[in-house]
Amino acid sequence: MDIFSSLGDGFLIALSWQNLALAVLGCFLGTIMGALPGLGPSNGVAILIPLAFSLGLGPTPSLILLTSVYYGAMYGGRISSILLNIPGDEPAMMTCLDGYPMARKGLAGEALSLSGVASFVGAFFATWGLILLAPQLVKLALLFGPAEYFALFALAFATLGGVSSTNQAKSAFAAMLGLGLAMIGVDTQTGVPRMTFGEVHLYDGIDFLVAIVGLFALSEVFIFLEKRHGEAAADTSKIKVGRLMPPMSMLKQTTPTMLRSSFVGFVAGVLPGAGASLGSFLAYSLEKKMVDRNGTFGTGDPRGVAAPEAGNNAAAGGALVPMLALGVPGSGTTAVLLAVLLSLNITPGPLLFSQNPDVVWGLIAALFIANFVLLAMNIPMVGMFTRLLMVPPRVLMPFVAMVSFVGIYGISGSSFDLLLMIGFGILGWVLRKLDVPLVPIILGTLLGNTMENNLRRAVTISNGDWWTLVGSPLSITLWTVAIVGFILPIFLGRVVKSRMHARRDVEGSTSD
């Protein structure tokens, strides 16, 4: 099978000392970022991108580092959910429901290790899903012309708000704001400057890394300043972890749950606009419907811990499928990972698999390695991470802010970019207050120019006939899905969101 030989080549790339070290480092940093309330996966990856660059890492090593952070953050989120009843990041919200009651019963160690195993199962199956599904999607994507790509981008924007969005006008606003920002700079087709107002620094366009770090990381610092959350959330004297292995009976009881949840999570991840939060929500709700006969869910049922964790980690893997195969991310964090690829001059999409197979298969092999590293880190070493919860935000947040500045300064060395980043930080804070999602802005700045180029190419090819945009069955299908995906949340959104956000925290807008 050529899949296995490609995968073997991937392992040869991923198993170099440098890449292994990066995977371990990424897993470690990712788990910390996931565990600490206030730093989610998108934030974590965003802060580290500029650094990966400034350090001059090649495409495969940078991707290995950053996807390990991504997987790690998905694992780490559960730690504070279980111990403190505060989700470390949004996908871990559902884990609070049964994880915290388990910890209250004195089963914290079991809950942590069980959820570690569930995360492993979810991520492991999702990585296989990625291997099997992505090449099929690539075959489909080869049929795409410029008009279909334009429709696909429209679909990504229309569905990115997701079914949990309540105000589609605000999602649309955010997407257009992002696209509008992408227009700034010299037009790639005719060479005329646009929206630059004579400012030379803007001729190159706004670097999307500046926008990402400002919107995600700096706005988080402002949120903490606003609330003056300076003290650590954890009072460690109260945390008792206990034994660190789940009993075999518990594993046996939860195995079917994990398998079902991995499947549900993976599907949710692949679908555009769903992301890990929805994956864990669907997995939990489905399990509750299927196996909760005695009404034990919500009171510390181990299956209620395993389901959302397997679901969100599987969704994290699933979200990589459209990102790699089509170049259209399915969630916030994968949008940030897309930024990594674009800044490394790698265009994701069908050609990635034939032109840069080393990147794709090296990455996939790295995901497997990261998964085992994370399992090892998260079961025996979980005690160390619980201690990290003691780091108070009054130390952590200045560190985050300064690392953001260093990263951006490291890329360009200009203080204009730093000022721009501060501006994005303020914008991010205001928009989060107004409940405007930030992810569409990022996606807009990332995809804006490609989207426009496809539109112009399509219309030029057909000699100025705009109907070419809906000229093939494929593009009509894509437009239909886009429109349905945009309208559906207007009716469904409130229901899903109110259920999902029964215990929301301040991280609403940087959701993934």
Added chain:
Amino acid sequence: MSDRIFGAVGLALALFYVWAALQIQESFLSDTVGPKTFPIIIASILGLSSLIILLRPDPEPVWPPLSRVAEIAAAVVVMVLYAEFLSTLGFVIATALAAAYLSWRLGSTVVQAVITGVGVSLCIYAVFHLLFGLSLARGPLGF
């Protein structure tokens, strides 16, 4: 009310964007679509969604009291000063000052804040400059 103001600002932004798009100089060698069309499409959707936000506002968000807003404004000023003086003061000194300020405002005592500031600065310098060789702003003292 917030959403109505937000919608109005968005609408103004959309109009400004259309105006700015119309100012784009077209090259004599243009494709059929030209550089103006897509920005105008964007601006129209931007305007439309702003109008909907203006007409159907969400419930009022919880705005912090004025003192907290001032807090954020002060932090912004410190960050701007940091960006401006980074190259004159050098990385280590500027970062220590900015980090100490942020830590102080997040509730550290003065002594804790100074320790945090110096610690953060030296830690970043050691890891990113000495270990990874990233070039950071050099001050008059050489660091």
